Amino acid sequence: MSGTPGEHDATTDPVDTTETVDPTDIAESVDPTDTAEAADPAGFRPRVPAAEWDDWRWHMRKRINTVHKARQWIRLTSDEEKAVAGSAGKYRWSITPYYASLMDPDDPACPVRLQAVPAPGELTEFPGSDVDPVGDMYYRKTNRVVHKYPDRVIMLITEACPVYCRHCTRKFHTTDVSGTYFRDDEGGSFEEDLRYIADHPEIRDVLLTGGDPLSYQDGKLEEIVSGLRAIPSVEIIRIGSRFPVLLPQRITEGLCEMLARYHPVWLNTHFNHPKEITAESAAAVDRLLRHGIPVGNQTVLLRGINDDVTTMRTLMTELLHIRVRPYYLYHCDNVTGVSHFMTSVEKGWEIMEGLQGHITGFGVPQYVLTTRIGKIPIAQPYFTPSPDGLRLRLRNYRGEEMVVDAAAYPITEPDAP
């Protein structure tokens, strides 16, 4: 279905991506049962029975993708409404009721809201922006396998997500109505992808990503994971999923039990703001950990959302509270439709200075750029040799410096005595 990316129809079974569904209704579909409440903006956050709230499929069916539905949760500004109208036919939007419940109904600068509700900035093309700045298309070997590093690959197994994050690096693939990285139908066979991995025994680590791989039903996901586990050279299976943040109810005991049958399985998620750490997300992480699945976090540095030291320090320390290890802090790429979230690299350095040494070492993520030649660490130097190589300048987290003889910490192997 090239050029017609798969999507979950909010009015039918939302999660069976083996059968991809026409995505074009996403921007316009209205659940008629919602309109009465939509007429009453004072009725934010409709009460939902616990049995439905705890069921991730209910959230997928009830995703918010119209102004009418959004008005049940937040007081939309005219800018937001214009952006929704302007992005119709261009970018999808979809918000789970769970994630909507974290939004401030009255504050358009709410960091959750900014990640989920279209904004005018995404319709402006910035100089140097690109739909694929990390080079997925360049390194793609099969419909789904991207082989960029020698010993590991990513498998883009879907285009579907529970929420279409406005800052998605793969916005062209996930959110752009007419974009896709897939050469063939998303729901087609995985045979060629698995064969490529089996035929390259140097691949020992496979990251399932997308879109969000957990958009699949457990059965289909198990087919993919078991297919990978049957390849003797694949040692580690990793899953990149934002479900623990956007819809933690998806992390069921059943899902965790299934994944645990194929260990070692790791999961990296994507918390960007302390508001996203809730009792539900903590419980989802706990379920993963109790099944032996380590959970790491990748944060994107986003203008207006988390571009200050206090927010980042709180986020990293609260992640440690729920036993999620901060992994990367990504500099926001100049992705078409995302550029308005970019900060300066200087801002990133300021934040890293505010983390390094101020919180426990394993709570400090690595600050990186993602590029076509791989991830580039961009932390400021704490260890600088002098031009003549005779001295070293060392700097601590408070900015205090000392100069030592280079012989104290030889950079090259010293001659044997």
Ligand code: SF4
């Ligand atoms: S869940 Fe991940 S892949 Fe999907 S839109 Fe959000 S950031 Fe992009």
